[in-house]
Amino acid sequence: MHTPHILHDFDQAIATLRGEVLAMAGKARHNLERAVHALLERNVELANAVIADDDDVDEHERRIDQIGMEILVRFHPMATDLRFVVSSMKISMNLERISDHATSIAKRAKKMSASHELQDTTLIEPLYTMADHLLRDAISAYSDHNATLGAALHLRDKELDRMHKEATATFGARIEQSNGRSQDYLHLILVARTRRRPRRQHRRGRRLPRSRPRPPPREQPGAGLMRMPLPAPSPAASKSRPASRRP
Numbered sequence: 001m002h003t004p005h006i007l008h009d010f011d012q013a014i015a016t017l018r019g020e021v022l023a024m025a026g027k028a029r030h031n032l033e034r035a036v037h038a039l040l041e042r043n044v045e046l047a048n049a050v051i052a053d054d055d056d057v058d059e060h061e062r063r064i065d066q067i068g069m070e071i072l073v074r075f076h077p078m079a080t081d082l083r084f085v086v087s088s089m090k091i092s093m094n095l096e097r098i099s100d101h102a103t104s105i106a107k108r109a110k111k112m113s114a115s116h117e118l119q120d121t122t123l124i125e126p127l128y129t130m131a132d133h134l135l136r137d138a139i140s141a142y143s144d145h146n147a148t149l150g151a152a153l154h155l156r157d158k159e160l161d162r163m164h165k166e167a168t169a170t171f172g173a174r175i176e177q178s179n180g181r182s183q184d185y186l187h188l189i190l191v192a193r194t195r196r197r198p199r200r201q202h203r204r205g206r207r208l209p210r211s212r213p214r215p216p217p218r219e220q221p222g223a224g225l226m227r228m229p230l231p232a233p234s235p236a237a238s239k240s241r242p243a244s245r246r247p
Helices: 008-041 044-075 079-113 119-144 147-176 182-196 201-205 223-227 235-240
Strands: none
Touching: 008 044, 008 079, 008 119, 044 079, 079 119, 079 182, 119 147, 119 182, 147 182
8 A cells, every 4th residue: 555655746746657657548448449349340430540549648658757757866766666656667668558559450450341341350359358357457456556456367367368369270260261361360360469468557566676786896816916005115215216317
């Protein structure tokens, strides 16, 4: 549970960072939902809207990086606060990737809409439903600081992998039948690949790896003698030394 910080400005910055991440997650999830609907409903206008809205998600990622770097430089957070800031910045990268996947699905939906309707396209829907539920719960785990919910997503992610393999095998078998729709089935295989693994947003509960201190350099034989200062010459020795003659 995140406890209030003694600095009001720090608490405000953390709240702003969390709000940006949640807003970005909502837009990325909405883009993905519309992209899949555009594929299933053969809706070109909806696919174009998904492609156009991807820039908003990219802008959220830039703001999150900026806010996170300002917090690190200005407040020097430690322990839980540091993990939260760094994890938020990493999550924004994964959310941006999800939005990119949505754009890719929308582009393939436009290509498939130019040909006749393919009944096997509906096999994508169960994959989307499972992945959307994982993404929804991952966002909740981040927002509520629920490490238990985040850890529970691992088993469900394995089930999503199994569903992906079955769908890919089905589409591959359809390609081998050479029914003239090989290109559309290839699109579905690539769509299923993007749906396979929505990046886990629950990683904010993991600890950052500790940096191990470097061992001191090993002493070389005679190194101590080389570091010893040379004795200063005595005044008597400097007077008795003959002056060098210039040619």
